[in-house]
Amino acid sequence: MFENYSAGDYIEAWCTKCRLELGHTIVAMVDNAPRRVKCNTCNSEHNFRAKPSGKKRTKGTPSIKKTKSRNRGYRELISRLSDSDPSNAKKYSIEGNFEKDEIIYHPTFGLGIVSSVVQADKVEILFRDGPRLLVQNRQSLAV
Numbered sequence: 001m002f003e004n005y006s007a008g009d010y011i012e013a014w015c016t017k018c019r020l021e022l023g024h025t026i027v028a029m030v031d032n033a034p035r036r037v038k039c040n041t042c043n044s045e046h047n048f049r050a051k052p053s054g055k056k057r058t059k060g061t062p063s064i065k066k067t068k069s070r071n072r073g074y075r076e077l078i079s080r081l082s083d084s085d086p087s088n089a090k091k092y093s094i095e096g097n098f099e100k101d102e103i104i105y106h107p108t109f110g111l112g113i114v115s116s117v118v119q120a121d122k123v124e125i126l127f128r129d130g131p132r133l134l135v136q137n138r139q140s141l142a143v
C-alpha cells in the first residue's frame with residue numbers, strides 16, 4: 001500500500017493535533033510504511049495514522065451523525081433567513097397566526113423563521129441563537 005512512498009514525500013494522514021485529515025510530509029519510513037510524519041499545517045511531528053483511531057470513516061464522505069440532521073435542517077433555515085429581506089418579516093405577537101417557513105421579526109430575539117407549528121397556539125421559531133417555542137393565536141389579555 002505504501003511501497004511507492006519514501007521519506008520526504010507528501011502523504012495524507014490524520015493529524016493528531018489538528019484532528020483533521022491533512023497533508024503531511026513523511027519523516028521516517030519503517031518496513032515500507034510511513035512511521036513518522038510531519039503535519040504541513042501545524043508542523044507537528046507525530047506517528048503516522050491514516051485515520052482517526054477508533055472511528056470508521058469513508059474517504060470523501062464526511063460523517064454526519066443522525067442526531068444532527070435536525071441541526072442541519074436548522075442550518076438550512078438559517079441560511080434561508082439570511083437570504084430573506086428583513087423588511088418583509090412579519091412582526092411577532094402572541095395574537096398572530098404564523099405558518100411554517102414564515103420570516104418573523106421578534107422585538108427581543110430579532111429575525112427568526114418558523115421551523116414548525118407545534119400546536120394551534122404554539123410555534124417553534126428558529127432565531128440566530130437557537131429555536132424558541134412561542135405562543136400564537138392568543139387573545140391579548142390587555143383589554
Ligand SMILES: [Zn+2]
Pocket residue numbers: 015016017018019022039040041042043044
Ligand atoms: Zn496538524
